[in-house]
Amino acid sequence: MSxxxxxxxxxEDEANIRSFVEATLETxxxxxxxxxxxxxxxxxxxxxxxxxxxLDLGLPDRDGLEFIKIxxxxxxxxxxxxxxxxxxxxxxxxxxxxxxxxxxKPFGTAELLARVRxxxxxxRFDTDEDxxxxxxxxxxxxxxxxxxxxxxxxxxxxxxTKTEYNILAFLSEHAGKVLTYSAIIxxxxxxxxxxxxxxxxxxxxNIRKKLGVRPGENRYILNExxxxxxxxxx
Numbered sequence: 001m002s003x004x005x006x007x008x009x010x011x012e013d014e015a016n017i018r019s020f021v022e023a024t025l026e027t028x029x030x031x032x033x034x035x036x037x038x039x040x041x042x043x044x045x046x047x048x049x050x051x052x053x054x055l056d057l058g059l060p061d062r063d064g065l066e067f068i069k070i071x072x073x074x075x076x077x078x079x080x081x082x083x084x085x086x087x088x089x090x091x092x093x094x095x096x097x098x099x100x101x102x103x104x105k106p107f108g109t110a111e112l113l114a115r116v117r118x119x120x121x122x123x124r125f126d127t128d129e130d131x132x133x134x135x136x137x138x139x140x141x142x143x144x145x146x147x148x149x150x151x152x153x154x155x156x157x158x159x160x161t162k163t164e165y166n167i168l169a170f171l172s173e174h175a176g177k178v179l180t181y182s183a184i185i186x187x188x189x190x191x192x193x194x195x196x197x198x199x200x201x202x203x204x205x206n207i208r209k210k211l212g213v214r215p216g217e218n219r220y221i222l223n224e225x226x227x228x229x230x231x232x233x234x
Contacts, residue, residue, distance in 0.1 A: 005031040006120055009050035011041035011067065012082065013060050017105070021054065021082075024109050025116070038062035045071055052119055057083040057094065065093055072098035078119035082107075088226035095180045095227065102178060102227075118176040118233050137172040139232055142211065142220055144172050153211055163188060164207050167200070171221060176233035178224050204229065 008025055012018045013036040022032045033048050035041050038059045045053065053071070057064035068079055078100040083090065091102050100119050103112065137144040141154045149165055151158040160168065170187045171179060185196045204221070213219045222230045 005029060006051040007031045007033065007048060008116070009041065009044055009048060009053045010034050011038065011053065011059065011064070012036065012056040013058070014056070017056075017082075021112065024112060028113060030116070036060070038064060038067050041067055042070060045075075045077075050077060052116065053077060053079045054116075055079055055081050055099070057081060057085055057090065065097055068094060068097040068099055080115055080119055091178075091224075091227045092180050092182075095178055096182060100177050121176065121233065137175070139172070139175070139220060144169060158210050160207065160210060161203075164203055164210070167203055168207055171229060171231035175231040178228055178230045180228040184228065 008030050010018060010021055010025075010032055012021065012034075015036075018034060018036070022034060025032050033044055033050065035044050036059075038061050041053070041055070041059075044050075053067075055064050055067055059067075064081065064083070068081075071077070071079065079098065081091075081094045081099045081102045082105065083094075083102070084105045094102060101115050103115055135146055137146070143152045144150075145152075146169065149169075151160055151165065151168065166188045167184060170184060181197045181200055182192060185192050185200055188200075189196065204223075208215075208221065211220060213221075220232060222232065224230055
């Protein structure tokens with residue numbers, strides 16, 4: 001059975017966190033390989049080809065952002081950042097460089113396992129279907145029919161503008177992943193200016209309203225404050 005287990009590379013220099021995460025993952029059926037440095041992480045990434053990387057940013061030899069940059073040149077394996085750095089700049093840098101998700105310390109077992117499952121599930125879509133375009137996205141009662149560019153909630157058709165539809169479709173194609181403001185702006189408008197984030201937020205407020213989501217309600221799309229948005233996973 002062991003060769004069917006997902007292999008996770010954990011790059012973390014704090015011994016107590018490393019053993020906590022290792023124990024949590026192994027108890028839940030994952031195979032774990034460990035290292036405490038960025039250089040060690042890069043070596044093990046090459047030799048073990050893990051299904052997922054859990055990466056601390058504050059490493060003793062090099063910054064974890066360096067690791068993301070180097071790995072992204074050769075692989076799309078999901079990277080889950082684990083960090084005590086809580087500033088928005090750090091989150092945005094890590095996500096824009098290609099990390100899939102971000103957990104700030106301290107964190108609980110349930111949250112860690114949920115994020116790991118989502119990252120691995122997204123990877124399965126990437127590899128099995130080779131990013132084949134799916135025709136339909138379904139999340140609870142929300143349905144997006146990509147070929148028809150049609151959005152429905154329950155039986156009701158939702159009239160979105162072209163921009164609103166493009167934002168929603170882009171988020172749904174990357175469901176489960178935090179997308180930074182700049183990533184969404186680049187995908188939808190192709191360029192960015194000083195008013196872009198405001199423009200995106202206005203469009204997002206309209207999308208939520210049209211989908212019948214009340215203010216402060218986390219249905220369909222989560223607002224990752226100061227960072228971006230995450231479409232919930234199917």
